[in-house]
Amino acid sequence: xxxxxxxxxxxxxxxxxxxxxxxAVGSKIIHAVSDVSLQVARGETLGLVxxxxxxxxxxxxxxxxxxxxxxxxxxxxGEELSAMRGEALRRxxxxxxxxxxxxIASLNPRRRxxxxxxxxxxxxxxKDAAKREVLVAEVLNAVGLDPALVAGRLPHEFSGGQCQRIxxxxxxxxxxxFIICDEPVSALDVSIRAQILNLLEEMKARYGLTxxxxxxxxxxxxAVSDRVAVMYLGRLCEVAPSEQLFAHxxxxxxxxxxxxxxxxDPDVRPAxxxxxxxxxxxxxxxxxxxxxxxxxxxxxxxTSEVPELRLMAPGQYAACHHPLM
Amino acid sequence: MSGPVLLSVEAVxxxxxxxxxxxxxxxxxxxxxxxGRTLGIVxxxxxxxxxxxxxILQLLPKKARLSGRVLFDGQDLARCDTTALRKxxxxxxxxxFQDPMTSLNPxxxxxxxxxxxxQAHLELxxxxxxxxxxxxxxxxxxxxPEQRLLQYPHQLSGGMRQRVAIAIALSCEPKLLxxxxxxxxxxVTIQAQILDLLARExxxxxxxxxxxxxxxxxxxxxxxxxxxxYAGRVVERAPTAxxxxxxxxxxxxxxxxxxxxxGAAPxxxxxxxxxxxPDPTRPLGGCSFAPRCRYAARRCKQEKPVLADAESPDHQYxxxxxxxxxxxxxx
Numbered sequence: 001x002x003x004x005x006x007x008x009x010x011x012x013x014x015x016x017x018x019x020x021x022x023x024a025v026g027s028k029i030i031h032a033v034s035d036v037s038l039q040v041a042r043g044e045t046l047g048l049v050x051x052x053x054x055x056x057x058x059x060x061x062x063x064x065x066x067x068x069x070x071x072x073x074x075x076x077x078g079e080e081l082s083a084m085r086g087e088a089l090r091r092x093x094x095x096x097x098x099x100x101x102x103x104i105a106s107l108n109p110r111r112r113x114x115x116x117x118x119x120x121x122x123x124x125x126x127k128d129a130a131k132r133e134v135l136v137a138e139v140l141n142a143v144g145l146d147p148a149l150v151a152g153r154l155p156h157e158f159s160g161g162q163c164q165r166i167x168x169x170x171x172x173x174x175x176x177x178f179i180i181c182d183e184p185v186s187a188l189d190v191s192i193r194a195q196i197l198n199l200l201e202e203m204k205a206r207y208g209l210t211x212x213x214x215x216x217x218x219x220x221x222x223a224v225s226d227r228v229a230v231m232y233l234g235r236l237c238e239v240a241p242s243e244q245l246f247a248h249x250x251x252x253x254x255x256x257x258x259x260x261x262x263x264x265d266p267d268v269r270p271a272x273x274x275x276x277x278x279x280x281x282x283x284x285x286x287x288x289x290x291x292x293x294x295x296x297x298x299x300x301x302x303t304s305e306v307p308e309l310r311l312m313a314p315g316q317y318a319a320c321h322h323p324l325m
Numbered sequence: 326m327s328g329p330v331l332l333s334v335e336a337v338x339x340x341x342x343x344x345x346x347x348x349x350x351x352x353x354x355x356x357x358x359x360x361g362r363t364l365g366i367v368x369x370x371x372x373x374x375x376x377x378x379x380x381i382l383q384l385l386p387k388k389a390r391l392s393g394r395v396l397f398d399g400q401d402l403a404r405c406d407t408t409a410l411r412k413x414x415x416x417x418x419x420x421x422f423q424d425p426m427t428s429l430n431p432x433x434x435x436x437x438x439x440x441x442x443x444q445a446h447l448e449l450x451x452x453x454x455x456x457x458x459x460x461x462x463x464x465x466x467x468x469x470p471e472q473r474l475l476q477y478p479h480q481l482s483g484g485m486r487q488r489v490a491i492a493i494a495l496s497c498e499p500k501l502l503x504x505x506x507x508x509x510x511x512x513v514t515i516q517a518q519i520l521d522l523l524a525r526e527x528x529x530x531x532x533x534x535x536x537x538x539x540x541x542x543x544x545x546x547x548x549x550x551x552x553x554x555y556a557g558r559v560v561e562r563a564p565t566a567x568x569x570x571x572x573x574x575x576x577x578x579x580x581x582x583x584x585x586x587x588g589a590a591p592x593x594x595x596x597x598x599x600x601x602x603p604d605p606t607r608p609l610g611g612c613s614f615a616p617r618c619r620y621a622a623r624r625c626k627q628e629k630p631v632l633a634d635a636e637s638p639d640h641q642y643x644x645x646x647x648x649x650x651x652x653x654x655x656x
Contacts, residue, residue: 051515191597195597279512
């Protein structure tokens, strides 16, 4: 069990404590999230980064109770979300929304945009259709779409970027406190990505949001996050303020990720010999430190002892027996 | 252009009939690539880069009409018959796609696919083909290759499958490899490994490569020359270092500026390009980028700019109001 006490964020809106999420595939068990604890302060954007299979999307869904954890707690604004059911859960969920990766797949192809964006209001019990129309128009305008041109059309008439704007509008219509963005821009072209990232920042300021921003692209994550958490194979490797993480990573996996990023500058040579090998399977993760099979610093201790998150520098935590600092 | 020209694409255009009218997917593209060199083709979705690669490979959809010439090793591929093409494709011209499952047959083992390819095109006997397959898999960094040969594609990870697809592509020692977004679907650490692998094999075999991507970061470190495409045309072409340091076409500048930079502080607003690429079934009268270009003037909306030389003939761009050189050098 990881000691959570050193995660003390000022005024945490979300607290995740010792979360374990597993799921069965046939007779095998996938250890998607293994004892993860983190906090998100009110008004902050926490970036959650890692490669495929690290568990970041599963963690996002587990926070929303879309996937039940095996153990651990999720506490939202002081209330234990993980213990809620039925009406209480439904009501609290209105304050936490989710934006997905594939904007086109997230919209029901048979429904008109106006109805799609109004649906959360319907579910929340806003019975007055005129009032719903006003709220929908307000939020569509906020995301840069003209409701008169957009509300009566179907999703297939829009591009990926526009669909993502619609998804963001839908997520905002209930004026939530917290939005989990799961790879919101990876399916979009570069020029559209920048538009959507700017939009998210603008919406965050306008609606006073707190964000959990999940992505695999470090540069994208850095652009919008105050602090960043790095995951590998179900565990947290490092958590630090953005600038600090990128300038002085403590965990070898963070350093590996940074070295692997292609930089759009021809004078920067691609790093020689980025660590070999592939991530092991989450069905049989390595004992001790899960990164040890690809880590140039690994030794016997890393095989037998699971490293715990420890304070490395102000605000910077890493789970490593041989950190870079 | 140093060295002999291996591939010469001349005034190639691809037209596709659609219910909404003719779609000009590729609009008069000229390219040249020397042996052993790497050309990066960069652009966003719908710019025509994939259709261009299919035009080179003669793998266009049935309804497509190709005009222009594609000269490979002296032969015009557009005029070759199917037998000649098949031989060329196996021995000299290879391709790796974004999704390895485009190249791999899901119901055959890796071994069967590799060995079949080798036997068909290199006329090796079964034992020699087996040994060669083991060596190829080892060369692309797959551990325990003998066991992998007995496995099916679904038993391998995405990165492994892409390595197998590369092994198959390289198996007959091609002179040119076209890699269409080969790492887009892969994690960044695996991407780096695959790109290193391609670069290594290219050096060893003195193979030319066309690397198609939307990622300017990938292009910066791994290509000799870059062609930037927008709305079916090449809008700027230059040796890589020159492109990044002396770009003239505003789209290139905008594309580079829109990428979040690792060195920037968090919450720095990104200079986004407003609007989106034009509908290819309704081509615009003037420059296709004009509606989104911050430098656009009246001429840009009425006339289509053609590629013209910058300070040197190996750097060309299509723009009436290119970024001033002083400004470009300051970047």
